[in-house]
Structure formats: C-alpha cells, structure tokens
Amino acid sequence: MRTRLGGAVRAALLPLVGALLAGCSTLPQTPLDPKGPVAQTQTGLLLYTLYVAVGIGVGVTAALLYVVFRFRARPGQVGVPLQIRGNHTLEIIWTIIPILILISVAFPTVEAAISTSAPPSGALTVRATGYRWWFAFEYPELGIVTANELRIPAGRPVRLEITSNDVIHSFWVPKLAGKTDMIPGRINVTWMQADEPDVYLGQCAEFCGDSHANMRFRVVAMSQADFDAWVTHRQAMKQGPGQLAEAAAAGKALFESPAPGGNCLSCHTVDGTPAQGKVGPNLTDVGQRSTIAAGILENDYESLKAWVKNPTDFKPGTTMPSHARLSEKDLDAIVQYLQSLK
Amino acid sequence: MATAAKTLGILPRPTAATGFWSWVATVDHKRIGILYGVTAFFFFLVGGIEAWLMRLQLARPGLELVTAKTFNALFTMHATTMIFLGVMPLLAAFMNYLLPLLIGARDVAFPRLNAFSYWIYLFGGIFINVGWLMGTAAGHVPDSGWFGYANLTSVEFSGGLGPDFWTLGLLLLGIGTLVSGFNFIVTILNMRAPGMSLMKMPIFVWTILVTSAIIIFAFPSVTVALIMLMFDRAFAANFFEVAAGGSVVFYQHLFWTFGHPEVYILILPAMGIVSEVLPVHARKMLFGYSVMVFSTALIGFMGFTVWSHHMFTVGMGPVVNSIFSLTTMAIAVPTGVKIFNWLSTMWGGQIRFTTAMLFAIGFIACFTIGGLSGFMHASAPSDAQQHDTYFVVAHIHYVLIGGSIFAIFSGIYHWFPKVFGRLLDERLGQWNFWLVFAGFHTFAFPFHFLGLLGMPRRIYTYAPGLGWEFWNLLSTIGVFVLAAGILVFIANVVVTMRKPMDAPADPWDGRTLEWTLPSPPPVYNFAVVPRVHLRDAFWFHKHPEGKEQALEYGEPHPGPIHLPGQSLMPVLLALGPTVAATGVLFVRMRESFAVPVIVAGFVIALLALWGWAFEGEGGTLIEPGEGS
Numbered sequence A: 001m002r003t004r005l006g007g008a009v010r011a012a013l014l015p016l017v018g019a020l021l022a023g024c025s026t027l028p029q030t031p032l033d034p035k036g037p038v039a040q041t042q043t044g045l046l047l048y049t050l051y052v053a054v055g056i057g058v059g060v061t062a063a064l065l066y067v068v069f070r071f072r073a074r075p076g077q078v079g080v081p082l083q084i085r086g087n088h089t090l091e092i093i094w095t096i097i098p099i100l101i102l103i104s105v106a107f108p109t110v111e112a113a114i115s116t117s118a119p120p121s122g123a124l125t126v127r128a129t130g131y132r133w134w135f136a137f138e139y140p141e142l143g144i145v146t147a148n149e150l151r152i153p154a155g156r157p158v159r160l161e162i163t164s165n166d167v168i169h170s171f172w173v174p175k176l177a178g179k180t181d182m183i184p185g186r187i188n189v190t191w192m193q194a195d196e197p198d199v200y201l202g203q204c205a206e207f208c209g210d211s212h213a214n215m216r217f218r219v220v221a222m223s224q225a226d227f228d229a230w231v232t233h234r235q236a237m238k239q240g241p242g243q244l245a246e247a248a249a250a251g252k253a254l255f256e257s258p259a260p261g262g263n264c265l266s267c268h269t270v271d272g273t274p275a276q277g278k279v280g281p282n283l284t285d286v287g288q289r290s291t292i293a294a295g296i297l298e299n300d301y302e303s304l305k306a307w308v309k310n311p312t313d314f315k316p317g318t319t320m321p322s323h324a325r326l327s328e329k330d331l332d333a334i335v336q337y338l339q340s341l342k
Numbered sequence B: 001m002a003t004a005a006k007t008l009g010i011l012p013r014p015t016a017a018t019g020f021w022s023w024v025a026t027v028d029h030k031r032i033g034i035l036y037g038v039t040a041f042f043f044f045l046v047g048g049i050e051a052w053l054m055r056l057q058l059a060r061p062g063l064e065l066v067t068a069k070t071f072n073a074l075f076t077m078h079a080t081t082m083i084f085l086g087v088m089p090l091l092a093a094f095m096n097y098l099l100p101l102l103i104g105a106r107d108v109a110f111p112r113l114n115a116f117s118y119w120i121y122l123f124g125g126i127f128i129n130v131g132w133l134m135g136t137a138a139g140h141v142p143d144s145g146w147f148g149y150a151n152l153t154s155v156e157f158s159g160g161l162g163p164d165f166w167t168l169g170l171l172l173l174g175i176g177t178l179v180s181g182f183n184f185i186v187t188i189l190n191m192r193a194p195g196m197s198l199m200k201m202p203i204f205v206w207t208i209l210v211t212s213a214i215i216i217f218a219f220p221s222v223t224v225a226l227i228m229l230m231f232d233r234a235f236a237a238n239f240f241e242v243a244a245g246g247s248v249v250f251y252q253h254l255f256w257t258f259g260h261p262e263v264y265i266l267i268l269p270a271m272g273i274v275s276e277v278l279p280v281h282a283r284k285m286l287f288g289y290s291v292m293v294f295s296t297a298l299i300g301f302m303g304f305t306v307w308s309h310h311m312f313t314v315g316m317g318p319v320v321n322s323i324f325s326l327t328t329m330a331i332a333v334p335t336g337v338k339i340f341n342w343l344s345t346m347w348g349g350q351i352r353f354t355t356a357m358l359f360a361i362g363f364i365a366c367f368t369i370g371g372l373s374g375f376m377h378a379s380a381p382s383d384a385q386q387h388d389t390y391f392v393v394a395h396i397h398y399v400l401i402g403g404s405i406f407a408i409f410s411g412i413y414h415w416f417p418k419v420f421g422r423l424l425d426e427r428l429g430q431w432n433f434w435l436v437f438a439g440f441h442t443f444a445f446p447f448h449f450l451g452l453l454g455m456p457r458r459i460y461t462y463a464p465g466l467g468w469e470f471w472n473l474l475s476t477i478g479v480f481v482l483a484a485g486i487l488v489f490i491a492n493v494v495v496t497m498r499k500p501m502d503a504p505a506d507p508w509d510g511r512t513l514e515w516t517l518p519s520p521p522p523v524y525n526f527a528v529v530p531r532v533h534l535r536d537a538f539w540f541h542k543h544p545e546g547k548e549q550a551l552e553y554g555e556p557h558p559g560p561i562h563l564p565g566q567s568l569m570p571v572l573l574a575l576g577p578t579v580a581a582t583g584v585l586f587v588r589m590r591e592s593f594a595v596p597v598i599v600a601g602f603v604i605a606l607l608a609l610w611g612w613a614f615e616g617e618g619g620t621l622i623e624p625g626e627g628s
C-alpha cells in the first residue's frame, strides 16, 4: 500500500492538498508531509481515504442539489406525486458499490497495520516515557538519558518502547509516525524513521491534565556520523560537568544545595554530580537542547531564568515549584550553570 | 372538569390541572415531553456558552482569556452537557411527546416511571454542574474529559471533586435513561393501535425501538465503569490503580463499549425524525421503508462491534486493529443506504422549502460529510494520524450538530404546531436555518484543516507558526454566526408563543396519526383509537389512491376515558439516589456525616417506592371533548 496505491495517490494530490491547506510547504507539524516510511504509509492511506471521501461527498452533494431543485414544489401543481414504495434493484446497487469501495480500502489497511507495527531489524532502541508534562528518552544500548529532545540517526529505524510514569499520554511526531499511547504499567513497542536530517515537531496527543497543551517535544534527526559523535560526547558527559566558570560553579553549588537554596537536585539529575533526582527531566545535556519546558520555550538565557523563577507562568499545574525566593544573582548563577551543561 | 377517581390507597394523589404542582406531579407523556424539551434546551444553551468561551480562547495563539484548568473544565463540561444533558434529552423530548401519538396510544406503558426518568435527569444534570459554583481552580468542576479516562480521574491526579460530580451525576442520568429505554420498548411492543403491525409503524418509532435496545445493552457497561471509578475514588479501591495491578486500558474498553453505541443513541432517533419530515414536506412516501428498518437495526447491532476503533492507538496490535477497522467500515454500508433512500424519497416529489424541510435537507448534507470523515477514521493506520486531532473534532461536530441538532430543529419546526397549537414563524425560520447552516460550516469545516495540519484536540493554547491561526480565527467567527442563528430561533419561539393558538390539526398534510388529532392534542390523545390498515394510513385516508380503507374509526368509547393519576412519588424516588450520591461526595470530602446522608438517600428512595406501590389508585376519568 505504502508503495503502490498510496504512493501514487499521494504523489498526485499532496501538492494540491498542501496548497489548499496553507499555500506554503514549511508547516512543521502536519502529517500530510511525511518524512519517513511509517508516516508515509499512514499518510498514503489517509490521502487515499480522503480522496474517496471527497469524491463520494461531491457526488452525493451534487445529487442532493439536483433532487432538491429539480423536484421543488411549483405553483399551480395539482394532485399528489406518485407514491413509490422502493426499488430493489437500485437498493442492491447502492449496497454493493459501497462494499466494493470499502474492500478497496480494507486490503491496504490490513497491509499497513502490519507493516507499521513491528520495527525492522537493526533498529536503534529508545525508551520514551511520558510524564506530566514532559518526555524522558532513554537509550538503553548506549546508556544515555535525555529529555524532551530526541536525537536519532537519520535513515535508520528507531525502535520505540513507549510507556508512561503517571497518566496516559500519547507519543506523536506527525511527520515521522502516527500516535502510540504512553500507558502506565504497559510498554508499547512501535517504530519510526526519519529519512533526512532535520528537526521534527511532536506533541502529546492524549489529554493528560492541566498542561496537556504544553507537552511538546522535538525529534532531531542527524546524520549517522553526527549522531555517533553526539553519542560519544554525551557518554563522556556522564563524568560530570568538569571545569566550570566562576558563575556557573556558584550555580552548581546552588543547584545542589538543599532547600532553602536551589534544591534542584531533589528532582533533577545531572550525570556525574550529586544531583540524582528522578521527578523532573534529566538535565545533563540541557545546555544543548533547543528548547526547554518540553518544547514550549526557546532555550535562551531569559526564558530559562523566567522558567526557573516561576514555572507555573508557563506550564500551569507543573510539579516544579517556583524559585522566586532566589535572588537575581542566584538565578543568574543557576542559569549560567544550566547553559554550561552541553 | 375532570372527575377524580375514588382514593383507595393510603395517600391522596395530587390532582391540580394547572399551575406549578400540576407540572411536578404530572405523568402525562406530553407534559413530560415538554419538560424534557425545555430543560434540555436550557442545557444546550449552557453547553453552547461553554463552547463559545472555548472558541474565544482559541481564536488566537497564546491567548489568556481563561486558565488552562478552566479550559479543560469547559471542554469536559461542554461535551458532557451536549451529549447527556442536551442532545439525548432533546431527542427524549420528541420520543416522549410523540411516541404514543405515533402509535395511536393514550400514554406510554409506565407513566409514573416516565416522570421518574425526567426528574432524575434534571437532578443528575444539576448535580454535574454544581462544581461551577465552587470555581474551577481547585478542580471541583469535572476537567478530565467527557471520557473520564482512568487513571487521570484517580484521586492522585485529580484531587478535586470534579470527577466525583461527573461519575455520580452520570450514574444518576444513566438510571433515568435505562428506565426510559425499557418504558419505550414495552410501549412500542404492547400499545400500538389495532392493525399497526411492526412493519406498519412510522419509521421514527422503529428508531426509538432500536435506540432503546441500544440503551439497554450499552448503559450497563458504562455503569460498571463508573461504579468502579466511584469505588476507586471514594473508597480507595484499586480497579484502575496501576501500582496495585489495576489496568487503565480496561476502563477504556468498558467506556467505549458504551461510548460507541452511545453515538447511535444520538443519531438514530435523529435519522428517524428526518425520515418523518422528508416524506411529509416532499409529499412522497418514505422510499424503501423495509430497507430503512433493517439498516436501522443493523446499525444498532453493529454499533457494538466497533468500540475498539476509539482505541487504535493504545497498542492492541495489528490483528485487533485490522478487525476493528473492518467492522467499522462495514457500518458505512447501512448508513450509505439510508442516505440514498432519503434522496430517492425526495425524487419525484413536490418539495416545499419549509424551515423543517431545510433543516432536514441540511441534515443530509452535513451528516454525509460527517459520515465520510468517520469512514476515514476507520482505517487504523491512517487513524494513527487523525486520532485526537481536530479532524476528529470535525467529525464529531458534523455528526452531532450537522446530524442530531439539524434533525432536532427540523423536528421542532415540524411538530411545534402540534405541541403548542401555533406555527413557528417561517420568515424567522428561514433566517434561523441559514444562519445556523452558514455559521456551522464556518465553525466546523476548518477543523478538518486544523486536524490535517497537526493540531491536537483538548489543548487550551497553541504556538504561532504552525499554520493554525487563520483556521482557528475563522472557526471562532463561525460560532458568532451560529449563535446568531440560535438567537433567531429563541426569538421565533418567543414571538410565536404570544400569538393565539390557531394552528390547524394537520398543517403540513401529514402522514402519521398525530396529525389526526387537534393541535394541541387533548390529554387522552385519541378519543377513538383508530384501526390502521396501512403504513401512512392517515395520508391514504386523505389521498385514497384506491386505498380507501387505510384508516378506520370504530365506535367511540362507551363512557369516560380513564387516565393515570398524578403522583409525587416519581420526584421523591428521583430524590433518593440524588441524596445518596451527595453522601458519596461527602465521603470524598471526608465529612463525618457522609454515611448518614447515604442512608438517608436510600430511606427516601424506599419510602417513595412504598408510596409508589400503595398510594391511591388514582386515575382520572375524562369525557372525550372535555379538558385538554
């Protein structure tokens, strides 16, 4: 399906729909612009059914308009119209035609359901866990843990083991693969693949409470070489941050001091340091991520500071407490420390 | 006017014929129908205001009109209200008022149970909304979605009383709905006019029959789910507690084995209404009656075979997903057949563009669009992209507004003269229709694009730059037009109700038995119950076509007609469970008087049952022609 029928239909009509929808091709979160085999299969089906639906819809609407105008009551009409009980031939015809159309969808559906479910061999395994309201990503084979920004090698399938730590979430990167629910107490296995290096947007798709809308993430697909380099670098970071500038060092101390200091360590982990909290995202490589707060803020100095000071301004209901009691100087130090983690 | 029968029991029965108490104590299906209609319309407006607030918040990216928590409460309550307190009871209003008239009966089978259904609906509806008085910030308004998925609804993740109001309120509503279901089935099977075999019933009656059957099989499932949820929350049971081995997916199966058939509860009676309106206003017989009957029954049955299509993304595996894809697609067949039959019904007719007809035609157009997007969801791999996006929101609204609400408006314009003895103003009616039609498409069609552009549903805000701004703004504008249409309708009702009651008995050249009665019908409905020889008997009675013997009137009843007496026991019986539910709330609030309140609820219910069984025999004897 993904190859023949869907491919042909998509090739013919994607530009049309794309133009219709936005008039530009830079929309970051649309499933209509698939960038990997799983999404391509799914979108192929989506478009095939869409065109069938549009075709039938136009046909029925035309018929409706015709009937309504053709048989409207006219002045001077006398008598009553002929009362017709039904017509078996017609009824059989319009039972059989839909059945044929459905069969034409049924086969590719089953084929696609199977082909998108099991990851191919040679895939890189990532365990994605949903939290209220952020994502943790763990590479069990590589010994790396990160959050909210998933780095993957382009062109290689990624086997995803998906679960949740609290309520049900749903893992969705429209350009790479449809949703898979993240369910507590259960691991769902699925896969995706990005054909080209790029950044792909994702968002939690299952309502999960207050800040469901603020539960976004990014998938960064890199060339295999870049990815390998990142893995090596990231594995080295497990030794800890190393030599820090003065302000950053002060920030580190605050980060690790219990309340009423920063008390960040009770929730966050920074590899190679005393901070080993498991409640919030792992911050070992936070300095290299493009966004913070699960994709809702750019990772820059001001946002970072504002976030640490008052997270609920950005993410209602978040379990991360406010740090407004810290002085500007302390906040600055903490931000410097976070930015140095890369 | 009416002669009260001797009181034989232990309690005197109320007999007031007018005023407040006459409505509280009524057991007349027509009054109960009106009560349902007015109450449900009120809740429909509440749900509409909730929707409007949501659309304002979403008009632009990053707006802060309402907080995240309030938004979540709004969409939860909007859906809950629209489905359970708006559309279902609006349809119930039609069923209650019309069912006995359509089959030539004097009332439903169990008139006091019918009153009970209404009161528990009212109490349940109020119960669910009480949280608004307590504010959204502390989570006392339900805000975990109208599906209330475990474990988001556990105390751990929703500590406020919101889910408690929601579960207990829905349990109350469920009782009333189930009771109605049984009542209608018994009525239809036992109380048809002589000669009206099942295959001669008006098609609307068939849809009521099938809907009632769906209710009876579907509601137990959600009742179980809700009771388990209640136990989890109030009494720390572990049904859905993952750490204790509970399963959250189990809740979804229970919920959707109800939830999917539920959508047919909302749409089948709507189809029934349209199937009555189209033939009358096109002056044609319903095309393919028996096919319509079988497709209705088939849809009712198939509604139970597809629940897992709401769960294509929970990881059931390719085999299960494929099976449910196929069963889901299959429903498109009987549904499609209906659409073609409606078109053929109008074919060769003399279509009068009354407001009722416009809404019925609008129904076909909108429902087709909604059905087609439904067929798109049926393909599991494709649905992985559509699920939980605005594409689904588009589908829901095309089916539920374009389907149910359009049919309801069509039915209102069609039967208003029968119920209130006044014809709604047709000029305002046309405005009503075109504003609602245009507003609805402007509001809901963009959802298709938003969904395809990757906008998830149930989000209170979104980032700019994703291509969603224009469509969201357009949709919000549409809501204003839609709302204007609804306001025109309200104005129409107000204006019309001030006019004298001068509607003829049969303003549209109707086909079914209710049009043989004066408008509004007398309390006893039929002075002489007619004998029916044909489908559309009344029509052929008027336009014989060689079928002179379509309808036959026997000798008038020899004496006055006996009607069931009024009773206050239904209200009291509805009060009992409501008090008990309040007690369970107090358990959650750790109030010491919780248990006594629960007990009090049961005592009230028992007393009411006792009174129900032993109150005076009641009943009123009415001479035909007297009273109305």
Ligand code: HEM
Pocket (backbone or CB within 6 Å): B047, B048, B051, B052, B054, B055, B075, B076, B078, B079, B082, B083, B087, B145, B146, B147, B393, B396, B397, B400, B401, B404, B405, B443, B457, B458, B459, B479, B482
């Ligand atoms: C008055 C016109 C209406 C408007 C303006 C409206 C608007 C909305 C909006 C904005 C949402 C939120 C979508 C989201 O964030 O997920 C929504 C959801 C919904 N609406 Fe409506 N709606 C209307 C009528 C109805 C009716 C008549 C029904 C059903 C009979 C209905 C059923 C639903 C349902 C089931 C949802 C999904 C709620 C959820 O996501 O849990 N709506 N509506």
Ligand SMILES: [Cu+2]
Pocket (backbone or CB within 6 Å): A130, A133, A168, A169, A170, A204, A205, A206, A207, A208, A212, A215
């Ligand atoms: Cu989530």
